[in-house]
Amino acid sequence: xxxxxxxxxxxxxxxxxxxxxxxxxxxxxxxxxxxxxxxxxxxxxxxxxxxxxxxxxxxxxxxxxxxxxxxxxxxxxxxxxxxxxxxxxxxxxxxxxxxxxxxxxxxxxxxxxxxxxxxxxxxxxxxxxxxxxxxxxxxxxxxxxxxxxxxxxxxxxxxxxxxxxxx
Numbered sequence: 001x002x003x004x005x006x007x008x009x010x011x012x013x014x015x016x017x018x019x020x021x022x023x024x025x026x027x028x029x030x031x032x033x034x035x036x037x038x039x040x041x042x043x044x045x046x047x048x049x050x051x052x053x054x055x056x057x058x059x060x061x062x063x064x065x066x067x068x069x070x071x072x073x074x075x076x077x078x079x080x081x082x083x084x085x086x087x088x089x090x091x092x093x094x095x096x097x098x099x100x101x102x103x104x105x106x107x108x109x110x111x112x113x114x115x116x117x118x119x120x121x122x123x124x125x126x127x128x129x130x131x132x133x134x135x136x137x138x139x140x141x142x143x144x145x146x147x148x149x150x151x152x153x154x155x156x157x158x159x160x161x162x163x164x165x166x167x
Contacts, residue, residue: 022082024108025064025089027137029057030166036159043128043146044156053161080106091115111135124148138163 019026031054040046057066064080079092089106107114111134118127127150132142140161145153 021084022059022062022064022080022089025066025080026057026059027134028055028066030055031164032140032161033164034159034161036157038157039155041146041154041156044144052164129153 031052034051034053036049036051038044038047038049051071054069054072055066056069057064059065062081064082066078066080067074068076068078074096076096077094079094081090081092082088083090087108089108091104091106092101093104094101104115104117107116113132113134115130115132116127117129118125120126125148127147128145130142130144132140134140142159142161143155144157145155147153
C-alpha cells in the first residue's frame with residue numbers, strides 16, 4: 001500500500017511540475033542542433049541542411065519572448081502570448097532585418113506542437129503546418145506539410161532537433 005501512495009505522490013508531483021499556459025514555451029529555450037531534409041514538392045526543393053538554433057528566452061507578465069539565433073546570427077524576436085479561454089497561443093515573429101513582423105497560431109496538445117497557417121495561390125487556399133513532436137524534453141522530431149483540403153497532408157520536409165547541454 002505504501003508503494004502505491006509513493007507512486008501516486010510521484011505522479012502528482014510530476015503533473016504539478018509540468019508547465020502550463022505561457023510557461024510551456026520555456027521548452028524551446030536553449031541551443032539546439034537542427035537537421036532538416038527537404039523533399040521535392042511544389043513548395044520545396046529536395047536537399048539537406050543542418051544548423052545550430054539558439055533561443056534566448058524570458059518571460060514578462062503574459063508574454064514569453066525568444067531572441068532566435070541561427071548559426072550565431074540573431075534572426076528574429078518571437079513574442080508568444082496565451083489565451084486560456086480557448087487554450088491557444090499566438091506567435092509574433094519580428095525579423096531582425098527590419099522586415100514585416102508576422103503573426104501566427106500555435107496549438108499544443110500534449111507533446112505535439114502545431115504551427116498552422118494559410119496562403120492563397122491561384123485563387124485557392126493552401127494550408128501549411130509545422131508539427132513538432134517532443135520525443136523527450138531535449139528531442140524534437142518535426143515535419144512541414146501542406147494541404148489543399150486540410151484532410152490529406154503532403155510532407156515537404158522532415159527534421160530532428162536535439163538540445164545541446166548548457167555551458
